[in-house]
Amino acid sequence: MTDLVQKAEAYITDLLSEELDPNFLYHNLRHTQRVVKNTKVLIENTPELTEADKEDILLAAWFHDAGYADAALGHEARSCEIARDYLSKAGFSPKRIAHVCDIVMATDLGNTPETLPQKILRDADCSHLSRPSYVDTTELLRQELKLTGQADYSVKDWRTENIRLLSKSHHYYTPYAAANWQEGKDENLKALLEEQKKEIKREKKEKIKAKYKYQHSDRGVQTMYRIALNNHLRLSSIADTKANILLSVNAIIISVALSNLIPKLDNPSNKFLVLPTMVLLLFSVISIIFAIMSTRPNVTTGRFTEEDLKDKKVNLLFFGTFYSMPYDRYEAALNDLIRNNDDIYEALTRDLYYLGKVLARKYKLLRTTYTVFLIGTIISVIAFVLAYARYVA
Numbered sequence: 001m002t003d004l005v006q007k008a009e010a011y012i013t014d015l016l017s018e019e020l021d022p023n024f025l026y027h028n029l030r031h032t033q034r035v036v037k038n039t040k041v042l043i044e045n046t047p048e049l050t051e052a053d054k055e056d057i058l059l060a061a062w063f064h065d066a067g068y069a070d071a072a073l074g075h076e077a078r079s080c081e082i083a084r085d086y087l088s089k090a091g092f093s094p095k096r097i098a099h100v101c102d103i104v105m106a107t108d109l110g111n112t113p114e115t116l117p118q119k120i121l122r123d124a125d126c127s128h129l130s131r132p133s134y135v136d137t138t139e140l141l142r143q144e145l146k147l148t149g150q151a152d153y154s155v156k157d158w159r160t161e162n163i164r165l166l167s168k169s170h171h172y173y174t175p176y177a178a179a180n181w182q183e184g185k186d187e188n189l190k191a192l193l194e195e196q197k198k199e200i201k202r203e204k205k206e207k208i209k210a211k212y213k214y215q216h217s218d219r220g221v222q223t224m225y226r227i228a229l230n231n232h233l234r235l236s237s238i239a240d241t242k243a244n245i246l247l248s249v250n251a252i253i254i255s256v257a258l259s260n261l262i263p264k265l266d267n268p269s270n271k272f273l274v275l276p277t278m279v280l281l282l283f284s285v286i287s288i289i290f291a292i293m294s295t296r297p298n299v300t301t302g303r304f305t306e307e308d309l310k311d312k313k314v315n316l317l318f319f320g321t322f323y324s325m326p327y328d329r330y331e332a333a334l335n336d337l338i339r340n341n342d343d344i345y346e347a348l349t350r351d352l353y354y355l356g357k358v359l360a361r362k363y364k365l366l367r368t369t370y371t372v373f374l375i376g377t378i379i380s381v382i383a384f385v386l387a388y389a390r391y392v393a
Contacts, residue, residue, distance in 0.1 A: 004090055005058045009036075011086060012062045019069040023147040025140040027068045027075075036061045039124040045176040046120065056096060057117045059083065060103035061124060072148055076108045109169070119173035126170060127177070130184030135191070138162055156199060163192050225348045232355040239362040243291040246369050250284040250291070257281055272391040276383035283376020287369050294365035298358075 016029040039061040043054050060083070067078030080101040087097045105111060106118035113122045128137045142158045145151040153161065166189040172178045261277045264270045303324050338344060 002055050002058075004092075005055060005062070007090070008059055008062045008086065012066055015066060015069055015082075021068075021148070023144065024068055024072075025144040025147070026137070027065050027072070027141075027144065032062065032065055034128070035064065035121075035124050038127040039121060042120045042124055042174055042176055046116065046174065049116070052096070053117050056100050057103060057120055059087070060100045060117070060121050063100070064104045064107045064121065064125065072150055076105050080104050113173055116174075123172050123174050123177040123181070126172070127181060129166060129170065129188065130181035131188075132184070134184075134188045159192055159196060159199075163189065163196065166192065221345065225345070225352065228352055229348070229355070232352065232359060235359055236355070236362065239359065239366055240295050242366055243295045243362075243369065246287055246291045246366075246373060250287045250373070253284045254281060254288075257284075272387040273384070276380060276387050279383045280376070280380035283372060283380060287373040287376065290365050290369035290372060294362050294369060 012032060013029060016032065020028060036058065039057060043049060043057060049057075063079050063083035063086075065075065065079060066082045067075030067080075069082075070078050083100055083104060084097050087100065092100075099117075102115070103117045103121050106113040106122045107125045113119045128134055131137065138158075142153055145153065166185060170185075172182055172185075257277060257280060261273060264273070336343075
């Protein structure tokens, strides 16, 4: 190593140690030292190099990332400026300085190295691609890009970028690197591809799990609708049963009154029973009316329009909506409905809602019927008692 190279080493070591942003986790002094070390390996295995070329290449290796002390963007050009300024003060000839800068610029991945010195530094700069520590090293670069605001790659996207780099964008230029480092690079590419395959399998499993979870959730929704609709139908059946009971009881009361009480009312001695009997019959008739109203079905037109379908005002699951419609129109409307799960659930919701409205009406009328029957019974009994007491007195 020449005296100038040693002085350049000390200069770059101080520069990168003191002025480099600590967020540069990859492009730091350790990286430069690693590049210089691998540059020496390539120089030793390239006998056709002159002593001047060797010195220029080592100087370029030390200066190639010096520009990071100022900024990451365009650091190669800034590295050349730092090298030019330093080497000019050291008495280096303009021709040699230009040669060093040409070698430095070869580390830009957008440039293609042409001369042997350029190829040596380019291969040394990418030597980490063949190392077992490649994954850890490249992770430092990913973190650096994020911390310095240059780019923010996800782990998956970064793996894809590295696969593209190793398989398509990069190749070694020097015979030594191609013979000794290509195999390690291929191993790293293989490991990345295997990890990518594992990731794809994991994603497929997650999709299957998500699909199963959705289907499981879908079954849960269907079960909810089924139970709710069954409960509504059961409650409707109970309401009808209660109304029928009241109809039967009041019909029996009226029948008994007509057959036993009313024929006796023309007797002057039984005139005191006229008012209580009329009260009993009145409340019985009112109870029957409300009971019939609670069970009386609503008659609809059994038709719907295209506008009703578009506005989703039609419950295609209820017979009263379509019983007067031609089968073809109803089939077409139902086919449109079943193409979308959301529309099906909306129809079920609508059915559930209107069943609830019908139930509310039934139970309100049923409650009124029971109230009338209860009050009528009490008043009728009181009327009979008072009338009998007055008759006795």
